Amino acid sequence: MEAKRDDSGVRNVLITGGAGYLGSAIAPLLLEDGYHVTIYDCFRWGASPLLHIASHPNLTVVKGNILDEEHVKKVMADADAVVHLAALVGYPACASEPEMAVSINVQGTENVTKNLKAGQRLIYASTGSCYGAVQGICTEETPISPLTLYGRTKAEGEAFVLAVGGVGLRLATVFGVSPRLRLDLLVNDLTNKAVQKRCFDLYEGSFRRTFLHVRDAAKAFVFALQHYGSMGGQAFNVGDESMNLTKLQVAKMIEANVEGCQISESQNGTDLDKRDYEVSYAKIRSLGFKANINMEMGIGELLKIIPNLSSEEAAKCKNV
Incomplete structure (x- = not known):
């Protein structure tokens, strides 16, 4: 061709x-x-x-x-x-x-x-x-x-x-399903924990991230x-800008889509990744670029795949 x-x-x-x-x-x-x-x-x-x-x-x-x-x-x-x-x-x-x-x-x-x-x-x-x-x-x-x-x-x-x-x-912070799935990225990791553990603590949920x-x-x-x-x-x-979200906001979106899931914000632990920021995307948008897939859509597709991974597949997706 x-x-x-x-x-x-x-x-x-x-x-x-x-x-x-x-x-x-x-x-x-x-x-x-x-x-x-x-x-x-x-x-x-x-x-x-x-x-x-x-x-x-x-x-x-x-x-x-x-x-x-x-x-x-x-x-x-x-x-x-x-x-x-x-x-x-x-x-x-x-x-x-x-x-x-x-x-x-x-x-x-x-x-x-x-x-x-x-x-x-x-x-x-x-x-x-x-x-x-x-x-x-x-x-x-x-x-x-x-x-x-x-x-x-x-x-x-x-x-x-x-x-x-x-x-x-x-x-x-990139998330969602791709042909080389990763479960060590924040949204993918939280979704995997929600599926596997159902209940867990989230540290420093007020930290702002962008996705x-x-x-x-x-x-x-x-x-x-x-x-x-x-x-x-x-x-x-x-x-x-619509995906400038706190970690807790993302966690609650996941929680709402996993039956029996409860994610609690803990005051006892610390997140070793201390990033906390909000970002403007006006510069690239002015040239005509627009992101179209929102957090709810990405969580939905992750929940089609993660529950059906074998233990070997899941381990490989965690880069271990």
């Missing part, structure tokens, strides 16, 4: 970490739009997230490590655009493997930016975790002050990307690819 070349001349898109939670949702969107997609991944959690697109003639799959700079350079050579997702993602994952987090999230990103050629587009999965605890509403002009290793490493990676003219998408469904997150990368002329060299918050 002839691969698409869009109005800017982009035809070949490389996705680092393309078999992960987000990459396995982005790749089908790009393939549907007619791009040729190369997925570069170490397949730490297997290749099954790509089964739904394996037969597509415009898909190429390459096994490799983002820390292997020479291999990265070789794979990047023919790409018109790079969607850089390869990372250790989330506070718990980075806290459990800190050295790996620094090497993959920082050095891995530098390997990509060092080998970006003139004219190649680069779109980077950054995070709202860069902000930390902020009074008022975060905009892209708000000074970043990450509180976790995850936030710090992603902020360092974002600096590399912006320095070479790339786009940094500061994603809200984004994984399919809307995927859509944002395609949007950035196709609006690169307006977005290059900048960071953008990605999410929707």
